[in-house]
Amino acid sequence: MMRNSMIGMVAGLVLSTAIAIAADKPSDPQIAHIAYTAGDLDIKAAKLALEKSKNETVRAFANDMVRDHQAVNDKALTLVKKLGVTPVDNETSKALIAQAEKKQAELASLSGSAFEKAYVDNEVAYHKMVNDALRTTLIPSSSNAELKSLLETGLKIFEGHLHHAEMLAHTHH
Numbered sequence: 001m002m003r004n005s006m007i008g009m010v011a012g013l014v015l016s017t018a019i020a021i022a023a024d025k026p027s028d029p030q031i032a033h034i035a036y037t038a039g040d041l042d043i044k045a046a047k048l049a050l051e052k053s054k055n056e057t058v059r060a061f062a063n064d065m066v067r068d069h070q071a072v073n074d075k076a077l078t079l080v081k082k083l084g085v086t087p088v089d090n091e092t093s094k095a096l097i098a099q100a101e102k103k104q105a106e107l108a109s110l111s112g113s114a115f116e117k118a119y120v121d122n123e124v125a126y127h128k129m130v131n132d133a134l135r136t137t138l139i140p141s142s143s144n145a146e147l148k149s150l151l152e153t154g155l156k157i158f159e160g161h162l163h164h165a166e167m168l169a170h171t172h173h
Helices: 005-021 028-052 056-083 091-108 112-141 145-171
Strands: none
Touching (some): 028 056, 028 091, 028 112, 028 145, 056 145, 112 145
16 A cells, blocks of 8 residues: 655655666665665554554555565575675665655654554555665665565565555545
């Protein structure tokens, strides 16, 4: 389901710029950090939605976000341990965090249907941005086959999230 549109468009612009900056060809440890960070930030947004929203469809979507992103992140942590790789903080993950913190503050200031619309619109924009980064930069740049496979699986799941968010957005506009 979707997150806040206006918030999302701003976040998407800033984040796609941030990802483009690091798109020289991030290393596998950087890719692992970016992917994990993106999932973790979506979990935080979903938890905010679960605190603030009484809307059952929005809550169901947020629960899906927590479950799916946590599952992918758990697999990522298992993989990096197995490979003996330490995820490396980088400008892209830092930019993601900075933008998400601003977005969380904006969302936290809203309530009721205004919050739900903003959350869903942001989910749409965020998943578009993350999916695009996975497709164009993170997957092609990853040199480890297992990491690449995990990112490809994540992308399939997150494409489903985008579709779900877009459907939700239509009902909340």
